[in-house]
Amino acid sequence: MKSFLEKVKKYFTDFGTAVVKGNIWTKLSLIIIGMGYIGNGQIVKGILFSLAQLGVFAFVGKFCAPYMAKLSTLGTVQRKEVFDPLTFSKTVNKYDNSLLILLYGVVGIVIIFAFILFYIHNMKAVYKIQLARKNREHINTFAEDVKSLFNNKFYITLLALPSLGVVLFCIIPIIFMAAIAFTNYDKGHMPPDKLFTWVGFKNFVDLFTTSSTITFGYAFVRILAWTIIWAVLATITTFIGGVLLAMFINHHDTRCKKLWRSLFVITIAIPQFVTLLLVSKMFADNGIMNTFCKNVGILSLFKNMGLLSSSAKFIPFLSKPGWAHVSIILINIWVGVPYLMLTATGILLNIPSDQLESAKIDGASNFQIFWKITMPYILFVMGPSLVTSVIANINNFNVIYLLTNTYKTTNMSFANSNAKEVDLLITWLFSLTNDYNNYKMAAVIGFITFIISATLTLLTYSRMIKGDKEEVFQ
Known part of the structure; x- marks a missing residue:
């Protein structure tokens, strides 16, 4: 446990060092994560990282943020059908779905958390490149970085897809399930017709x-x-x-x-x-084993031993x-x-x-x-x-x-x-x-x-x- 805490401390200490001692390109990576690579000559890598950042922001902003804004209440507008006298048909209001709010809220939080970890790692990586350039050490080109993913860093390539699967099919469902444990989601609060809300530790009590x-x-x-x-x-x-x-x-x-x-x-x-x-x-009570036990006298033996009542007609296996x-x-x-x-x-x-x-x-x-x-x-x-x-x-x-x-x-x-x-x-x-x-x-x-x-x-x-x-x- 002590070694783990020391590693966590070093993780954030190195990030702080990169922020404080980094040059202008490293500091710009605080805003656009690809700028540090571009400033150090890794233009393709910098552009790809910047596009990835833009993609994360776009996905979270469009699909997750509207639901995350309602996480505190899990929705306030219940589904209702209203009769429209002009069309003589029923229309449905714009309602909240508590289940979708919770699901996309959890997904958004996980994505943001993962991005923060990637953001910190990126700052440290850019600072290392800055130091390498200062010491006139070799800086990998984009082609060399890609090649390394199939050589000395092949483990990253192998673990990428399984790690994504663990996040999608293990971590997110576990967090989602844990969140439901703090709500009143039951038969009386079934989306989309009904809303459910937070109840704290009531279910555990x-x-x-x-x-x-x-x-x-x-x-x-x-x-x-x-x-x-x-x-x-x-x-x-x-x-x-x-x-x-x-x-x-x-x-x-x-x-x-x-x-x-x-x-x-x-x-x-x-x-x-x-x-x-x-x-x-x-x-079963009327199955083959009970028929056999009755015919050979095992049922009567159990009655005499007191294991069954005298009126028992079968052994309740x-x-x-x-x-x-x-x-x-x-x-x-x-x-x-x-x-x-x-x-x-x-x-x-x-x-x-x-x-x-x-x-x-x-x-x-x-x-x-x-x-x-x-x-x-x-x-x-x-x-x-x-x-x-x-x-x-x-x-x-x-x-x-x-x-x-x-x-x-x-x-x-x-x-x-x-x-x-x-x-x-x-x-x-x-x-x-x-x-x-x-x-x-x-x-x-x-x-x-x-x-x-x-x-x-x-x-x-x-x-x-x-x-x-x-x-x-x-």
Whole structure:
């Protein structure tokens, strides 16, 4: 953190130095960013940069500025239809659209922020050229600058398009979603017919509030707990299952290894949504599994054990809390283990054989070899993948939604929050937006999910790359 702050300080200090010590052409770059290049002989580059500045100003001024001016209120004129007696038809007034105001306002702010960063970088670059010219050093021509983008600066060329994609499809949507979390955008305030406005932290307060009228706090705490439990258990069970399965298949006593491996790969080849929909039908209240359990006496056994009431006519695999939670985790093992099995197989085949042989010669048991050599090696290689798996399971929409699409809650506190006991944060968010148009609360949940995922990723990854892990493993 300290080094980051020092870099930020140096970034602005260098800019200040360029402004104070720059010559007339460098100072003119404060107004027209291409003037510094033109004054130092890079005319083509200066013209292109000036045109880019003009393009940014024109785009922001024409498309974003009118909306940015209304960001403080998100619009004041509501859509109305007025009957025109002259034409005997209805006309629509010139109204404000809160959604477009917010969207173009966010886009405008991002463009301005990016331009400011580019503006500062440009001033520093022009000042460096000024110093180079003063010291009679070589100054690249436009052709040499273009050529460098395909040689020593080729990384800039490669990263340009992906960076633009990150801004357009990640940063802007995240900021837009975060902004919606501070509005009253819901079913009663749907553009273009209605306006929505800023409400501050009210939605965040509601999310953590439990009362006779607001039950989001009750649902949020329980859904968050289930989301974390699900993410951890889903990751651990599939990881352990995949590693053990890979070890069994690759064991020297196992025959027909290719056959067993192919059978599990087939489960990957089948689209996941097909598998999950089929399994949800199999474990339905009147599905094949319940019919089987009833015929072989498992239903009666569960009644005698007190797991079901004496009047129960089926096992609520996917229709009751508790039962559904356990069933979802077990079904996910079947869906996820083959993926981990393939990954673990590749790792096991690349474990240095000399280490295994040395351990056997030293008298190590199979368990000691697994615990001291195999498992550390697997964890060393798959560490980043496991972190990714936890985040993916936090946002695992398919498994939960497809298995519990017909689940009905009987808990009124959950029902009042448009949630179910088996929901993850991501499926609750989907339900709020798709079924109830409660975009404000969905945005709050999405924002919190992002914070949890980003924090977990940064903390674990930074710890994972801290120090020389390869040397520690060896």
